[in-house]
Amino acid sequence: MTSILPPFPKFVFTVFEPISLVVGAVSPFISPEWFIAEQIAQSPLEPVSPNARMVAYQLGNIYLLLAMVGIAVLYTTTEIKVVRNYVIALWLADVGHVAVTCYGLEYERTVDIGNWNAMTWGNVGVTLALFATRTVYLLGGFGPSYHQSPAAKKLQ
Numbered sequence: 001m002t003s004i005l006p007p008f009p010k011f012v013f014t015v016f017e018p019i020s021l022v023v024g025a026v027s028p029f030i031s032p033e034w035f036i037a038e039q040i041a042q043s044p045l046e047p048v049s050p051n052a053r054m055v056a057y058q059l060g061n062i063y064l065l066l067a068m069v070g071i072a073v074l075y076t077t078t079e080i081k082v083v084r085n086y087v088i089a090l091w092l093a094d095v096g097h098v099a100v101t102c103y104g105l106e107y108e109r110t111v112d113i114g115n116w117n118a119m120t121w122g123n124v125g126v127t128l129a130l131f132a133t134r135t136v137y138l139l140g141g142f143g144p145s146y147h148q149s150p151a152a153k154k155l156q
């Protein structure tokens with residue numbers, strides 16, 4: 001595992017986030033009807049079209065891809081620039097993910113936090129927490145990123 005990240009973002013980005021993404025990836029394959037209905041709290045569980053089912057499966061596949069890319073990048077690189085650029089890309093994607101979710105929920109549902117379901121908490125709440133963690137990391141708030149020179153690695 002990369003030793004570049006400070007302890008807290010290392011846990012968040014290399015353990016918590018991949019597990020969350022795998023859970024998100026599996027959900028549409030277990031029940032695409034449930035997965036689609038849960039995107040907006042209190043939506044009825046209804047049969048879905050083959051098109052909607054395919055989109056749900058594709059979203060699940062993308063979540064799995066994100067988990068694998070995150071593991072591949074963060075568990076193998078020793079380059080600080082690679083990690084920072086990866087985190088910046090995810091930071092930008094967080095903005096888009098929350099914006100699209102809030103747009104789909106519309107204003108009333110977005111601000112009605114008391115009625116959010118688990119899916120909304122994941123799409124908005126968890127994504128905002130990841131965004132905040134990425135922001136603090138990028139601003140150096142968790143301390144410096146670590147870089148071991150090849151010579152230092154040989155001494156271990």
